[in-house]
Each structure stands twice: as structure tokens, then as C-alpha cells.
Amino acid sequence: xxxxxxxxxxxxxxxxxxxxxxxxxxxxxxxxxxxxxxxxxxxxxxxxxxxxxxxxxxxxxxxxxxxxxxxxxxxxxxxxxxxxxxxxxxxxxxxxxxxxxxxxxxxxxxxxxxxxxxxxxxxxxxxxxxxxxxxxxxxxxxxxxxxxxxxxxxxxxxxxxxxxxxxxxxxxxxxxxxxxxxxxxxxxxxxxxxxxxxxxxxxxxxxxxxxxxxxxxxxx
Amino acid sequence: xxxxxxxxxxxxxxxxxxxxxxxxxxxxxxxxxxxxxxxxxxxxxxxxxxxxxxxxxxxxxxxxxxxxxxxxxxxxxxxxxxxxxxxxxxxxxxxxxxxxxxxxxxxxxxxxxxxxxxxxxxxxxxxxxxxxxxxxxxxxxxxxxxxxxxxxxxxxxxxxxxxxxxxxxxxxxx
Amino acid sequence: xxxxxxxxxxxxxxxxxxxxxxxxxxxxxxxxxxxxxxxxxxxxxxxxxxxxxxxxxxxxxxxxxxxxxxxxxxxxxxxxxxxxxxxxxxxxxxxxxxxxxxxxxxxxxxxxxxxxxxxxxxxxxxxxxxxxxxxxxxxxxxxxxxxxxxxxxxxxxxxxxxxxxxxxxxxxxxxxxxxxxxxxxxxxxxxxxxxxxxxxxxxxxxxxxxxxxxxxxxxxxxxxxxxxxxxxxxxxxxxxxxxxxxxxxxxxxxxxxxxxxxxxxxxxxxxxxxxxxxxxxxxxxxxxxxxxxxxxxxxxxxxxxxxxxxxxxxxxxxxxxxxxxxxxxxxxxxxxxxxxxxxxxxxxxxxxxxxxxxxxxxxxxxxxxxxxxxxxxx
Numbered sequence: 001x002x003x004x005x006x007x008x009x010x011x012x013x014x015x016x017x018x019x020x021x022x023x024x025x026x027x028x029x030x031x032x033x034x035x036x037x038x039x040x041x042x043x044x045x046x047x048x049x050x051x052x053x054x055x056x057x058x059x060x061x062x063x064x065x066x067x068x069x070x071x072x073x074x075x076x077x078x079x080x081x082x083x084x085x086x087x088x089x090x091x092x093x094x095x096x097x098x099x100x101x102x103x104x105x106x107x108x109x110x111x112x113x114x115x116x117x118x119x120x121x122x123x124x125x126x127x128x129x130x131x132x133x134x135x136x137x138x139x140x141x142x143x144x145x146x147x148x149x150x151x152x153x154x155x156x157x158x159x160x161x162x163x164x165x166x167x168x169x170x171x172x173x174x175x176x177x178x179x180x181x182x183x184x185x186x187x188x189x190x191x192x193x194x195x196x197x198x199x200x201x202x203x204x205x206x207x208x209x210x211x212x213x214x215x216x217x218x219x220x
Numbered sequence: 221x222x223x224x225x226x227x228x229x230x231x232x233x234x235x236x237x238x239x240x241x242x243x244x245x246x247x248x249x250x251x252x253x254x255x256x257x258x259x260x261x262x263x264x265x266x267x268x269x270x271x272x273x274x275x276x277x278x279x280x281x282x283x284x285x286x287x288x289x290x291x292x293x294x295x296x297x298x299x300x301x302x303x304x305x306x307x308x309x310x311x312x313x314x315x316x317x318x319x320x321x322x323x324x325x326x327x328x329x330x331x332x333x334x335x336x337x338x339x340x341x342x343x344x345x346x347x348x349x350x351x352x353x354x355x356x357x358x359x360x361x362x363x364x365x366x367x368x369x370x371x372x373x374x375x376x377x378x379x380x381x382x383x384x385x386x387x388x389x390x391x392x393x394x
Numbered sequence: 395x396x397x398x399x400x401x402x403x404x405x406x407x408x409x410x411x412x413x414x415x416x417x418x419x420x421x422x423x424x425x426x427x428x429x430x431x432x433x434x435x436x437x438x439x440x441x442x443x444x445x446x447x448x449x450x451x452x453x454x455x456x457x458x459x460x461x462x463x464x465x466x467x468x469x470x471x472x473x474x475x476x477x478x479x480x481x482x483x484x485x486x487x488x489x490x491x492x493x494x495x496x497x498x499x500x501x502x503x504x505x506x507x508x509x510x511x512x513x514x515x516x517x518x519x520x521x522x523x524x525x526x527x528x529x530x531x532x533x534x535x536x537x538x539x540x541x542x543x544x545x546x547x548x549x550x551x552x553x554x555x556x557x558x559x560x561x562x563x564x565x566x567x568x569x570x571x572x573x574x575x576x577x578x579x580x581x582x583x584x585x586x587x588x589x590x591x592x593x594x595x596x597x598x599x600x601x602x603x604x605x606x607x608x609x610x611x612x613x614x615x616x617x618x619x620x621x622x623x624x625x626x627x628x629x630x631x632x633x634x635x636x637x638x639x640x641x642x643x644x645x646x647x648x649x650x651x652x653x654x655x656x657x658x659x660x661x662x663x664x665x666x667x668x669x670x671x672x673x674x675x676x677x678x679x680x681x682x683x684x685x686x687x688x689x690x691x692x693x694x695x696x697x698x699x700x701x702x703x704x705x706x707x708x709x710x711x712x713x714x715x716x717x718x719x720x721x722x723x724x725x726x727x728x729x730x731x732x733x734x735x736x737x738x739x740x741x742x743x744x745x746x747x748x749x750x751x752x753x754x755x756x757x758x759x760x761x762x763x764x765x766x767x768x769x770x771x772x
Contacts, residue, residue, distance in 0.1 A: 084638065085706060110619030112708070113734030115719050130706055130717065130734065134616050134625070134632050141638035143706055174619025177742050185453075200446035200771055201349070202313040210348050210454055211730075217346050217454055267420045270448050271473045271768050274517060274554060281520075281536030296422035314419065314426075314447045321420050343467050346458070347451040368473060370553055 061086050064106065064144065071101055079147060087145040092165050095148045099129075099168040107136040108144055111168075114178025116186035118213045124149040125186055125212075127165055129175065150188050158187035158209060159196065167193035185211040251390035258328065258390075259382045260290035263301040267321055270308025272335040272368040279371035286371070291378050303330050303381075304358070308368070309337035309344060310351045322358045330385070332377055333360045336367040343367060412439060415753075419447050423525055423757035426767040429744070433753055441748040443741055449771040456731035460696055461487045464731070466557050471735070471769040473554045475514035477507045478711035479769070480559045482718035483731070485640060486705040487561040490722045491698075493691050499563035500641040501683035505576070506549065506558055507709075508672040508679070512583070513542050513554075514712035515665045518764060522662060523594070525757040526603060531594050538586050541579050548572065561697070563690035573680050584673040587666065595663060604658035608747040608759035611656055618743050622714020622736045623668065623764050627653045627660035634710035646678045658755075661762040665712070696726050713737050713764045737770035 058081065065078045065086050075094045079087030090098050102108045112130040119126060129146040133139035153161045167190035169176050179190045180199045187209040190196060198205070208215040226234050268276075279286045280293045287293060295301055298321055310318055322329065333354055336342030341352040354360060361384060364377035415431050418424025428444040452471065456464050468483055469476035481503070488495060516539035523531025543553055548569050550556040558565050594600055610620070615628035625632055633650040635643045651667035653660035701724045708717035714736030721730040740763045747759050 087704070109616050112619070112715065112739070113717055113719060113732060115730070115732040115734075117721055117730045128719065130719065134630050140632065143708075145704075145706065172619070173617050174739070174742060177738065181738075200449040202311070202446070207348075210451060215348070215454075217348050217451070217458065265420065266422045268426050270426065270450075271470055273426075274474045277517065277520065277536060278540070280532075281540065282533050283537055283540045294422075298420060309448060309450055311447060311449055313449065317419055317447070343470065344450050344455070347455055349449050349451050368554060 057081055058083050060138075061142070064142070067106065068098070068101070071105075072098060079145070084141050085143050085145060087147060089147045089149075092148050092150060095146065096166045096168055096171065098146065099131075099171040102131060102144060102146070103171055106144070107139060108133045109135055109172075111172040111175040111178060112143065114175055114182055116182040116188060116211060118152070118186060118211065120152065120213045122149075123152045125152045125163060125188055126150075127182055127188060129168065129172075129178075131172070153187075156187045156209065156212070158183065159189045161187075163187055164189045164191055166191050169193050185209055187212070247390075254390040255385055255388065258302070259385050262291050262303045262330070262378070262381070264291065264294050264303045264305050265298045265301040265321060265325070266294040266296050267298075267304065267318070268307055269310055269314055269318065270335075270337060272308035272338075275368040275371055275374065276305060276307050276334065279374045281371075284371040284375065286375055286378065289375060289378055290382070291375075298325050301325055302328060303332065305332045305334050305374075306338045306354050306358075306360075308335045309342070310354050310357065311349045312351065313349070315351055315354075315357050318354070319357050328388075330361045330381055331358055332362045332364060332374075332381060334364045334369060334374060334377070336365060339363050339365060411435070417756070423760070425521075425761075425765075426771075429756070429760065431748065431753065431756065436752050436754070438748045438751050438753055438756065441745045443744050445738075445741065445767060445770050447771065448768045452772045453731055453733065456728055458727060460726040461491060461561055461699075461728065462693065462695065462697065464728070465560060466555070468731075468733070469555060469557060471733070471772055472514065472711075472713075472766055474517050475510050475712045475766075476554065476556050477503070477510040477559055478514070478709060479716060479733075479735075480557075481507055481640075481709040481711070482707040482716055483720070483733075484559045484561055485707040485709070486718050486720040489705050489707070490700065490703050490720060490728075491561055491693070492700045493562045493693065495563050495641075496688045496691065497642075498567075498684045498687040499689040501679050502564045502568060502689055503559060503641055504643065504646070504679045505676055505683075506546070506556070506564070508676050509542050509546055509549075509576075510556075511712045512669050512672050513539050513546065515669050516542075518665065518712070518761075518766075519590075519662075522758075522761050525761045526600065528594065528597075528600070531590075534590065534593070538583065541583055545572075545576055545579055548575070560690065560693075562693050563688070565690065567689045573683075577677065577680055580673050580676050584670055587669055590666065595666065601659060603755070604662060604758050604762070605655075606657050607755045608658045608661075608751060608762065609656050610661075610743060610747060614746065615656065615743075618746060619739055620714075620743050621739050622710070622712075623664040624661055624740050624743065624762075625714065626651060627664045628656035629654040634708060634715055638708070640707070640709055642679070642682075645682065646675055648675060658758050658762040661764070662758075665764060698726065699724055708734075711736060713766060713769065714740065733772055735769045735772065737765045737767070738772075740765055741770055 061081045065081050068076050068088055077089045079089050108131045110132055112132050115128040117126045126147055126149050131144040150163050150165045153163055165188055167179055179193055182188050183196050184198050184201050333339050337344055338354050341350055344350040362377045362381045364374055366373050412432050412434050415433055416428055418428040426447045430442040431438050432440040455467055469480050472479045516535040520532045520535040547553055550558040610628050612629045615625050631650050631652050635648045636650055649671055651664050653664055699722050703722045706719045708715050716736055717734035719732040720728050723729040
């Protein structure tokens with residue numbers, strides 16, 4: 001299973017390298033936190049000192065990501081496999097299918113948090129679901145991170161522009177308030193969400209969605 | 221003579237004049253008595269605006285017991301209240317509601333701004349949703365600094381307010 | 395059909411009977427939020443919580459401050475549980491900054507966070523008493539929590555806003571003789587909260603008001619993604635201190651309190667049982683704590699990160715699982731900080747629980763969700 005340990009970048013293995021054709025463009029496969037568009041292949045999120053000793057991939061977490069890769073092939077892309085945390089990057093067309101698979105076959109049953117992150121340099125807004133499980137005791141400490149990206153508009157009109165994502169509220173009911181929050185804080189409209197109303201901001205808020213990076217707070 | 225002067229149409233004018241005369245005659249002693257009554261029965265509105273409400277709750281607890289200084293525990297109906305303790309941050313969503321609450325209270329009414337956020341915005345001076353102090357929304361009588369103020373500080377603020385009321389003019393004799 | 399009926403006997407349509415009520419934000423039974431309820435007579439047919447009255451933009455502010463200066467404002471959402479709300483952020487920042495925590499500091503953190511959980515729960519219990527019109531239950535917990543606040547004040551120097559946890563440990567070492575004082579106070583505290591059973595938890599008035607109201611079944615608790623005492627009151631054995639032990643919780647013996655009923659009574663009883671468990675944990679930690687040693691790995695005022703990373707850490711707070719998602723792009727300031735708080739996650743259960751409930755039960759159901767509005771709004 002883990003034959004290519006020797007030349008692997010330390011803590012950020014790409015298990016999809018064997019299932020999908022290796023020469024994938026790096027611009028798509030680099031994980032979310034990009035300060036700029038430098039596409040150096042080994043982004044090392046959590047490793048101590050790189051190239052000191054190759055970290056053994058946790059087997060259980062590897063199994064989860066393997067199941068997803070096996071099912072969806074190159075539609076999903078494994079962001080990282082760390083202890084208790086698996087990150088899957090998905091395009092927005094497939095997020096609903098992946099969520100259904102995660103619920104039905106992998107026994108995850110609730111969304112812990114829905115986070116929107118703005119990446120102006122990529123012209124994309126990332127929405128991250130942290131999915132956990134109460135029913136399956138072997139998954140109790142696991143968090144599956146499903147990340148998807150929506151296009152970002154320079155002059156947003158929340159709800160009416162192309163910043164849209166399919167809602168997974170019908171799969172995970174617990175994502176309801178989180179998606180509402182992401183809609184008002186970043187302007188990502190969730191298609192299929194029955195209740196895309198404002199949640200936390202004042203009713204007369206007419207400014208940019210506040211968590212976008214181009215919304216500057218006063219004095220900064 | 222007097223009977224001819226007073227008609228049902230202008231009766232209220234004479235009543236008002238009578239009130240003026242009365243006020244002039246007994247303003248000072250009666251005003252003192254009224255103020256004395258107001259000092260020892262301040263009723264705060266039960267409106268929490270942010271996290272300072274924890275310390276406001278602690279001030280009513282047995283250890284601090286703000287009630288012995290005549291500040292009653294927070295009360296639900298604002299028509300019977302005469303004190304707002306603004307317990308912390310006022311956000312842009314809360315500000316119209318705070319003004320609404322203030323406007324519905326009967327005169328006389330007093331305001332204590334509790335905590336740094338209510339005074340200047342405090343820690344949230346650069347937040348996009350927080351007002352820089354509540355002065356622009358309602359007039360403030362006493363400022364109680366701290367983040368959050370200790371219950372002792374709040375009690376001192378209440379006592380300062382009582383001092384202030386003592387020196388105020390009791391405007392209307394009802 | 396209705397036209398043929400004699401006057402006065404015509405049936406009213408349900409839509410005409412339904413009335414919309416705004417409860418809050420100035421209401422003794424609402425806290426810092428508004429609950430829009432639609433009532434038919436005395437029964438709630440729909441409910442729409444409207445939070446956001448204390449939304450202060452913490453997550454936006456966190457993007458402009460570095461990992462150390464973020465601490466004071468990130469603890470403000472729950473000032474009476476400030477150690478716990480800082481805990482996941484500090485754990486995440488430690489991973490991003492790449493620093494180790496001394497062993498003694500881990501124990502100090504556990505003691506501080508358990509004391510804080512009791513302080514939070516006592517305040518919650520006091521307000522629960524107010525909501526039910528039970529004045530004794532306001533006075534007793536509000537007075538008894540001062541004991542533990544004294545302890546925390548001795549430990550950290552502040553009454554409620556401690557800012558005690560920093561990346562790399564805790565700010566100060568324990569004061570001299572703290573262990574003895576802590577043990578004595580905690581023992582007294584535990585004896586004292588056991589007395590609450592007589593006046594509150596075994597009180598027939600409380601039982602008749604909360605038993606069977608707002609029942610959240612096991613399936614729905616999972617489906618709605620509730621957390622903390624709400625989840626454990628619905629019969630799910632899930633406590634992050636046991637399931638995903640952080641710091642030194644794996645060396646301590648933690649018992650999870652689970653109740654099966656899922657009604658308001660169970661939800662109000664589980665935090666009370668958790669407080670006794672906290673006392674147990676504090677006693678164990680006081681025994682096992684290393685007697686000397688450093689409590690803080692010193693950092694520079696503007697510490698450097700190790701490069702781009704994303705971290706999701708979670709702890710069990712007074713209101714349930716509390717997660718912190720930090721995205722770092724290698725700069726001294728975090729790129730994005732998201733607090734996934736228990737109150738916000740439990741709020742989704744409120745419209746569900748209130749449907750079909752009597753209006754008079756609204757405060758007891760609402761506050762039994764272990765909800766703190768300031769935290770939910772952030």
C-alpha cells in the first residue's frame with residue numbers, strides 16, 4: 001500500500017498519485033493555504049523538520065481516504081492524511097455525491113462546522129465542511145474535512161452572481177446554520193438550501209460580505 | 221368672578237397655573253423627598269447586550285448583593301423601570317433596539333454605561349459591527365470602566381448615580 | 395360550507411388564529427437574542443431564532459492580530475468559560491508555531507479548564523433558575539461560584555477574563571499552596587452542589603415543568619449535530635475528553651454522564667453531574683501534577699510560523715465540543731480563524747424542539763440547550 005515511502009514529501013502524501021495519472025497540474029492540487037501562487041509541490045502543513053524521518057501514515061485514516069479515492073477516482077483529491085484528520089478536496093459538481101457517500105458508506109453523520117475562506121489570489125472562495133461521527137465509535141476522534149471551491153467575483157452581489165455552491169443541507173441537516181453563516185459572511189449562495197436568509201449581520205447590511213479579504217476593517 | 225373666567229375650554233390652563241404656583245412654593249422640600257425616593261428604588265431593565273451581563277449577574281449574587289444599595293435585581297417590564305445598565309458591547313444590530321427600549325421607559329430614566337465596550341468600543345475598537353461607545357445612541361449618566369468591571373466597580377457606579385440623582389432637580393411634580 | 399353556519403359558529407381558519415410574537419432581545423426569557431415564535435393559542439407552531447445581537451466580528455479581527463495578541467479578544471465570547479474557549483485556539487496555534495508544552499503546564503491547563511467549566515455551569519444554572527422563576531436557584535449557584543472564581547483569581551489574577559492560556563503553556567505558575575486551597579475549596583464545592591438536588595433537581599415543581607418537554611430523540615440529536623450536554627442527555631455517550639483526549643486527559647479517569655430521556659430535565663441535569671465529574675478530575679490532576687518545572691515555553695512577541703498549514707482542534711467545553719479551524723499562510727497573523735462553537739451548533743435544535751410546545755415552556759427549553767448567545771454570535 002505504501003510502497004513509495006522513500007521519495008514521498010514528508011507529511012503530505014498524495015495517495016491519488018497511484019490511482020490518477022501522475023503528471024497532474026500542480027496549480028490545482030496544492031492544498032488550500034496559498035500565500036501566493038507559487039506552486040512548489042511539497043507544501044508541508046504539519047511536519048516537524050522536513051526530510052528528517054518520513055512520518056508513518058496513520059493506517060486507519062489512510063483507509064478512509066483510500067475508500068473515497070477508490071469510489072470517486074480522480075474526481076476527489078486527497079489534501080492531507082494526518083492523525084485523526086483527513087482532508088479531501090472536491091470540485092463543486094461532486095460535493096453532493098461525495099457527501100452522500102460519506103454519510104451512507106462511511107458512517108459520518110453530522111457536520112461540525114462550515115467555514116468559508118476567501119482566496120483572492122486564486123479568485124476562489126473555499127468552503128470547508130468538518131464532518132464527524134457520533135454513531136460509529138471507531139470514527140469518534142476522526143474529522144473528515146471536505147473542501148470545495150466556488151468562483152469569486154470582484155464585485156459581489158450576494159445571491160445573484162456566480163458564487164454558488166450546491167448545498168449539502170439535505171444530506172447533513174446540521175449544516176443548515178453553518179451554510180447560512182457562510183452565505184452572509186462571504187456571499188456564497190447555496191443552491192438547494194431552503195433558507196438562505198441573513199443570520200448574524202444586521203438587517204440593513206449593504207456592504208461587502210465582511211469576511212472577504214477586500215473588506216477592510218477600520219483603521220487597518 | 222373666578223367662575224366666569226374658568227370655562228371648560230380653558231380649565232386646563234388654570235390647572236397648569238395652579239401647578240406652577242404649587243411647584244414654586246414646595247419645590248425644594250418636595251423635590252428632595254422625591255429624589256430620596258428615587259435613589260433607593262432604582263429598577264434596572266433586564267436587557268443584556270453582551271458579556272458584561274455575567275458580572276452584572278454576579279453583582280446581584282449574595283456576595284456582592286447590590287440590592288442593599290437600593291438597586292433592585294434586573295426586572296422584565298421596562299414600563300416600570302428607570303435605569304438601563306448597558307452591559308457591554310452595542311452592535312449595529314442592537315443599537316436601534318437599545319434606543320427603542322430607552323424611548324419606551326417612563327421619565328425619569330438614567331443610564332449607566334458598563335464596560336469598556338459601552339464607553340468607547342473597547343477591545344472591539346476596529347470591529348465592523350460594533351459601535352464606538354453608546355453616546356451616539358442614548359445619553360449616559362455614569363461610566364463604569366473595566367473589561368468587564370468587577371461587581372464592586374459596578375456598585376460604586378450605582379452609588380455615583382445615586383449621588384447624581386440627589387443633586388438633580390426633580391422636574392415634575394405629579 | 396361556512397356560510398351556512400349561523401353567525402358566531404363559523405370556523406376560523408388556522409392562519410387567522412396564528413399570532414407572531416417577538417421574544418427578545420429585551421425579555422427576561424431570551425438573553426441576547428430574539429426568538430420569533432408563531433403561536434396558535436398557547437401552542438408554538440413555528441419558531442425562528444434570530445441571533446446576531448452580539449456579533450462582534452471576532453473572526454475578522456483575528457486576521458489582523460498575531461497569534462499572541464489574538465488571545466484577549468478571542469476569550470471574550472464566553473468570559474466565564476474563558477479558559478475553555480481559548481483551549482482549541484491555543485492547541486492549534488501550538489501546532490502551527492511548532493512549540494512543545496511542558497508537562498506541568500498541561501496539568502495546570504486541565505485544572506484551570508475544569509474550574510472554568512464549573513464556573514460556567516454555575517452561572518448557567520443560576521440563569522436557569524431565573525428563567526423558571528426559582529429565585530433560590532439563582533442565589534445559591536451565583537454565590538457558590540464565587541468560591542471557584544476566588545481560586546481562579548488566585549491562579550490567574552483576574553476574576554473572569556483570565557487570558558491564562560498562551561501558545562506554549564500558561565501565563566503564570568500556580569501560586570504557593572494553591573494545591574491545598576484548591577483541594578479544600580473543590581471538596582466544599584462538591585458537597586455544596588450535592589445539596590442542589592434537594593432544592594432543585596428533586597423539586598416536584600421543576601420536574602413537572604421540565605419532564606417530557608422539548609424531547610430530543612437520539613436520532614434527531616445526531617441528525618441535528620447537537621453537542622455537549624444536549625447530546626449526552628439524549629443518550630449518546632460522546633465526550634471529547636474521553637473520545638479524543640487532548641493534553642493530559644488520557645492520563646486521567648474521566649467518566650461520561652449520559653441520560654436517556656432527552657427532555658429538558660435531562661438536559662438540565664447532565665451539566666450538574668458534569669460538575670461533580672469536574673471535581674473528580676481536578677482532584678486527580680492535583681495528585682498527578684509534577685511538583686516543579688516550567689509552565690511555559692517562552693515565545694517571541696511576534697512568533698514566526700512554520701509555513702502554510704491548516705489545523706482543526708477541538709476540546710470539550712462547558713457547552714460541548716468547541717473547535718477551532720486555523721488557516722495559516724506563513725505570516726505572523728492567521729489567515730483565517732473559525733470558531734465552531736457549541737452554542738451555535740445547539741441553536742439549530744431550538745426551532746425543532748419548540749414546535750408543538752407550550753409558550754410557557756419556551757424559556758426552560760431554550761435555556762436547557764446550554765446556550766450562551768454571545769458565544770454563538772462571536
